[in-house]
Every structure is written in C-alpha cells, then in structure tokens.
Amino acid sequence: MNSPKFSVKNILILHGPNLNMLGMREPGIYGHETLQHINRNLSQLAEDSHIKVNFFQHNAESALIDRIHQAAQDGTDFIIINPAAYTHTSIALRDALAAVNLPFIEVHLSNIFSRESFRHHSYFSDLAVGVISGLGAKGYELALKYAIDSH
Numbered sequence: 001m002n003s004p005k006f007s008v009k010n011i012l013i014l015h016g017p018n019l020n021m022l023g024m025r026e027p028g029i030y031g032h033e034t035l036q037h038i039n040r041n042l043s044q045l046a047e048d049s050h051i052k053v054n055f056f057q058h059n060a061e062s063a064l065i066d067r068i069h070q071a072a073q074d075g076t077d078f079i080i081i082n083p084a085a086y087t088h089t090s091i092a093l094r095d096a097l098a099a100v101n102l103p104f105i106e107v108h109l110s111n112i113f114s115r116e117s118f119r120h121h122s123y124f125s126d127l128a129v130g131v132i133s134g135l136g137a138k139g140y141e142l143a144l145k146y147a148i149d150s151h
Contacts (some may be wrong), residue, residue: 011147012076013042013140014064015057016084022109029110033137041137042144049148061086065096072100078147079104080140087112087122094123105143108133 015035018025023034039055046053054076056067064086071079079102086093087108097104106124111134125131130146132139 009077010052010054010075011046011078011080011144012067012071013039013053013055013144014067014079014081014083015055016064016082016086017059017061019082019084020057020059031109031136038137038140042140045141045144046148051148053144061090061092065092068093068096068100071102076102078102078150080107080143080147081105081124082107082109082140083122083124087124089123091123094127097124097127103129105129105146106131107139107143109136109139110134 019035022038023032035057042053042055056064058064058067064083068079079097081097081104083090083093083106087106104124104127106122106128108131112122122131130143132143135142
C-alpha cells in the first residue's frame with residue numbers, strides 16, 4: 001500500500017470536549033495520563049523531528065470549528081483530531097474539515113467500536129487519511145509519527 005505524501009511542517013492537534021479532564025475522567029476507559037502529559041510527549045516527538053505542533057482543546061463545538069477555519073490561514077499542513085463525543089454528532093465539524101481540505105487523522109483513546117452502539121458511527125472517518133482507535137495516548141503518537149514520516 002502506498003501512503004500519500006504531504007509536505008508537513010506545521011501540525012495542529014485538536015482535542016475535543018472533556019479531554020481536558022483526562023487523568024480524572026473514567027480512567028478505566030481513558031487511562032491515567034493527563035492531556036498536559038500527552039501534549040508534552042507530542043511536543044518532544046515533534047521537536048526531535050523539527051516539526052512545529054500547535055495544540056487546541058475546547059469543549060465548545062463552535063470554538064473547534066473556528067480553530068479548524070483558522071488552520072486554513074495559518075500555515076497548518078496537517079491536523080490530528082480527537083473529536084471526542086462530537087465524533088458521533090457533529091456534521092458542523094465534519095463540514096469545517098471538508099472546507100479547509102487539509103489532511104487529517106482521527107484519533108480516539110478508547111476503542112469506539114467496543115463501546116455503546118451510538119459511538120460506532122463517526123462523521124469524520126470517511127474524510128480522514130486514517131483512524132486510530134483504542135490505543136490510548138499511544139494513538140496520538142502514532143498519528144504524529146505518520147504525519148512526520150509523510151513529508
């Protein structure tokens with residue numbers, strides 16, 4: 001299988017609703033790592049590869065949409081997004097990603113397919129370069145390594 005090649009220098013990592021509660025929120029499902037710890041690890045990985053990463057977490061759908069729109073103007077080359085619960089509900093976020101036409105990987109800490117049936121559908125997967133689900137914080141690292149290796 002040939003992987004698509006992108007010119008990646010700037011990566012936006014978007015974290016959806018409730019991810020600011022990682023480490024405290026249902027650790028049996030989401031693990032014990034905090035969002036700050038995940039971001040620190042990703043920053044180090046990017047720095048080692050001379051790639052710039054920007055992080056944005058918000059609980060409001062409109063703020064996430066605005067940040068995606070901004071990505072079309074600020075030199076972002078690639079997006080890694082964990083839409084969290086918006087995965088299953090947000091046509092508006094899907095439309096924003098389609099509008100900016102930037103390659104992205106969808107990441108989920110938990111395996112959405114082993115959870116409640118309403119979590120089995122994603123509004124993003126068919127647009128994404130790839131989907132990583134169920135590998136915990138390691139999923140973000142794998143997505144970032146893919147984006148880095150794709151340039």
